[in-house]
Amino acid sequence: MQASGLVRLLAARGETLAVAESLTGGLVAAGITSVPGASKVFRGSVTAYATELKRDVLGVDGTLLDQRGAVDPEVARQMADGARRVLGADWGIATTGVAGPEPQDGQPVGTVYVAVAGPDGAAAGPNIAAAVSDFESMRGYADGGARGKVAALRLNGDRSEIRMESVRSVLTLLHEQLTGERSGNGRAQDTEQNGGN
Template sequence: MKAPVASVHQLLRAAGHTVATAESLTGGRLAAELTGIAGASDVYIGGVVTYATELKAALLGVSERIIAEHGVVSAECAQAMAAGVRALTGATYGVATTGVAGPSSQEDKPPGTVFVGIAGPGMAAAVALELRGKRAQIQDRTCQEALTAFEQVLRREETLLR
């Protein structure tokens, strides 16, 4: 299954919206997906890879409370990362990935435990994923799932504006 990158671009462009990314376990793969299409600069502003917990706090404003209470592998952290990259860049939407690609567990969570955060005008959401496979497969599948979830958000927003 190929991620719906073209559809995401089309929906963003039609609405005059932009997106920025905040990535942890995907290490820039989501940004690469979004910039792999001609005309990407019309809708993609940029992104940050905040692999280290300290950078999630320093660059994206993920609160120490969220980190202490929920950890960085959590829905709360994913939402905060998405909101943080949106604030940092001025994008209409922020999409974030955080989780465990493996092979080791992190925060007592097994490889394949992933959260995608999406933040936009008046909304914030997180999608929990339990993925299987090797490290690269988990990273790639996370990008596909993030784009699919984001496309669904954009389609709902488009429907609400009609």
């Protein structure tokens, strides 16, 4: 999914978007703002690279961060919802994960979570943590409520490739939420099945 298609779709719906990024370090926001007319839909972004910023700026639960670290599906969900809330947007999207070259928070390189939080407070129901707590058995997408989702990815490649695939994956996840259809996430599914690095 390209950012230009999302900008057009959001503009047609009269809806806005905010972004929270960790491992992608601003690449999602840069991709969106490279599209002419993005100012009609894009509210802004928070690059919360440091763990304490996820807590202090985006409102991610501090106990959750202490217990599980920043690379976690519930952290991704709360980041997306925090961006949506803090920046006053209809939709929030988020990325968190390990781009490498070293593991982080006990997670291997290529472990990535992307999330979407949508209108009506439907970022994800309170049971999303339980639904995706067993990461090893989780494959693909986990329902996070009527208008929200978290996706667990196992990506192969170098640091740059993992970051770029994370951007593509979060944009694809948002597109699926906006249109109600799976647009296909071939590379992410393939690399997930390969088990990462």
